[in-house]
Amino acid sequence: MAKNFGYKILPGESIDFDRNDKLIARYLVEHEPSINLCIGCGSCTATCSTGHFTDFNIRRMHTFILRGETKHIKKEIQKCMFCGKCQLVCPRGVNLRNVILTINRAIEHLG
Amino acid sequence: MNRQVAVIGAGITGMTAAGALSELGIDVILLEKEEHTGGHVKNWDRLFPSRRPAKEVLDFTGKSMATGVDIRCGSAVESIGHNKGIFTIRPVKGEPVNAMSVVLATGYDLFDARKKEEYGYGIYDNVITSAELETIFSEGKKLTTHQGTTPQRIGIIHCVGSRDEKVGNLYCSKVCCVTGVKQAIEIREMLPGCEVFSFYMDLRMYDRNFEELYFEAQQKWGVSFIRGRLSECAENPDHSLVLKTEDTLTGRPLKMTVDMMILLVGFVPSPETVRIARMLGLSSGPDGFLLPADEHFHDNTTTIPGLFLAGAVKGPACIVNSMADARATAMQVKSYLNGEMLK
Numbered sequence A: 001m002a003k004n005f006g007y008k009i010l011p012g013e014s015i016d017f018d019r020n021d022k023l024i025a026r027y028l029v030e031h032e033p034s035i036n037l038c039i040g041c042g043s044c045t046a047t048c049s050t051g052h053f054t055d056f057n058i059r060r061m062h063t064f065i066l067r068g069e070t071k072h073i074k075k076e077i078q079k080c081m082f083c084g085k086c087q088l089v090c091p092r093g094v095n096l097r098n099v100i101l102t103i104n105r106a107i108e109h110l111g
Numbered sequence B: 001m002n003r004q005v006a007v008i009g010a011g012i013t014g015m016t017a018a019g020a021l022s023e024l025g026i027d028v029i030l031l032e033k034e035e036h037t038g039g040h041v042k043n044w045d046r047l048f049p050s051r052r053p054a055k056e057v058l059d060f061t062g063k064s065m066a067t068g069v070d071i072r073c074g075s076a077v078e079s080i081g082h083n084k085g086i087f088t089i090r091p092v093k094g095e096p097v098n099a100m101s102v103v104l105a106t107g108y109d110l111f112d113a114r115k116k117e118e119y120g121y122g123i124y125d126n127v128i129t130s131a132e133l134e135t136i137f138s139e140g141k142k143l144t145t146h147q148g149t150t151p152q153r154i155g156i157i158h159c160v161g162s163r164d165e166k167v168g169n170l171y172c173s174k175v176c177c178v179t180g181v182k183q184a185i186e187i188r189e190m191l192p193g194c195e196v197f198s199f200y201m202d203l204r205m206y207d208r209n210f211e212e213l214y215f216e217a218q219q220k221w222g223v224s225f226i227r228g229r230l231s232e233c234a235e236n237p238d239h240s241l242v243l244k245t246e247d248t249l250t251g252r253p254l255k256m257t258v259d260m261m262i263l264l265v266g267f268v269p270s271p272e273t274v275r276i277a278r279m280l281g282l283s284s285g286p287d288g289f290l291l292p293a294d295e296h297f298h299d300n301t302t303t304i305p306g307l308f309l310a311g312a313v314k315g316p317a318c319i320v321n322s323m324a325d326a327r328a329t330a331m332q333v334k335s336y337l338n339g340e341m342l343k
């Protein structure tokens, strides 16, 4: 009956903040607190060379991390060229290069 | 020359304060640096949110000063000092003025858009400021590109010189969001064939009828809003401009060609105001605007008895708030003078 009904159970697509593991988020906020100053303006992404040629999005990535969504970050963060352009345009003075370094370190330490 | 009160600066704030003081029967002199009264508002065309002509508000305020205010234009205040409750003010021309009380209403300056070099103001032909757009409107001119063509697409850029630690201004200038929405409507009204895109981080429609104006811009005028801060702009050989931002709501970098770009420049503390304040030993806040004695209870008075502050010297403010502040100041000055007379 259920089989013919046409529905199946899909894994949830919403961000399950309660369940998500915020270890990396905590590590990031502790070691580079300026990440808390982000207002999501997108200047970093707009200026990022990598972001123009790949689907890499630095703003989306660090926002996802703060929400505990860390599934793809290991692969994603490899795309960054560490050029620091993003940091030059940030209106809130977020230390983005160190954000990226810290995320890398967090992945190393916390897996 | 002796006067009870000297108001410095004849913007909408100083004019309103001087008018209210003279209506209270106080002997007042109004000193203005420029050849005309009105301050920034004399350069604006129609005011948000109702689009009432700025001239109407200035004319009406001018009438309130008609009886009794001694208006001195072309009298920039060069120096000021105080001694035993008397202020001595020296304007560039005319005799020094002695007054029992001073209202400092020297206003603000516009952010110099050249400081945000990546936006191309002063470098590319078709980048203008919101203040320049007001001048085009108030002179009744048609909006064209520098090359004389009718623009087909215009980008309006929010937060230029505000909310930006790279230029040292963390504060929000408060009135530019609604100014941008108003100007978007006015562009669509003047040039129905021209698309208008606003690039914003947050839209601060804080006051009565502002949100409704935003609604009208979308519903009636088809203005588009893209949530992303401009990161840079480049010029094409045909003098159109390529804007680069992130469209944060789709999460992808976005490029767009526009024929013109309007920069919504913010407020900055005016060096003149700060200079006069320093002479009196009055300090500024971390944002550079002047500090009243207390943010809630003494927001027009200062640490110096007899010295009052009104309007945009204390930070970004719209006309309605500046006028209300000026009237409140006039009442404070009156009670101060009453107290002085009792002594």
Ligand SMILES: Cc1cc2nc3c(=O)[nH]c(=O)nc-3n(C[C@H](O)[C@H](O)[C@H](O)COP(=O)(O)OP(=O)(O)OC[C@H]3O[C@@H](n4cnc5c(N)ncnc54)[C@H](O)[C@@H]3O)c2cc1C
Binding pocket: B008, B009, B010, B011, B012, B013, B014, B031, B032, B033, B034, B037, B038, B039, B040, B041, B044, B046, B047, B048, B049, B075, B076, B077, B078, B105, B106, B107, B108, B109, B110, B130, B131, B134, B175, B179, B265, B266, B272, B273, B310, B311, B312, B313, B317, B318, B319, B320, B322
């Ligand atoms: C683009 C733009 C559009 C705007 N549109 C609107 C709108 O539609 N509606 C609205 O409510 N608000 C609007 N505003 C805000 C409005 O401009 C301010 O609220 C208003 O100008 C504040 O008035 P003020 O008198 O305090 O300061 P100002 O307008 O700056 O006036 C200060 C006066 O002091 C004089 N002065 C300075 N130094 C000296 C000195 N040493 N000696 C003598 N005189 C001196 C100046 O010459 C000037 O006349 C707009 C602002 C901008 C940037």
Ligand code: SF4
Binding pocket: A044, A047, A048, A049, A050, A051, A058, A079, A080, A081, A082, A083, A084, A085, A086, A087, A096, A097
């Ligand atoms: S440092 Fe990385 S994220 Fe920042 S602009 Fe360069 S490539 Fe992009």
Ligand code: SF4
Binding pocket: A037, A038, A039, A040, A041, A042, A043, A044, A045, A059, A086, A089, A090, A091, A092, A093, A094, A096
């Ligand atoms: S530029 Fe700075 S404030 Fe803007 S989204 Fe990037 S990190 Fe956040």
Ligand code: SF4
Binding pocket: B158, B159, B160, B162, B163, B171, B172, B173, B174, B175, B176, B177, B178, B202, B203, B204, B264, B266
């Ligand atoms: S009022 Fe709007 S445009 Fe002006 S600084 Fe504030 S958020 Fe930016």
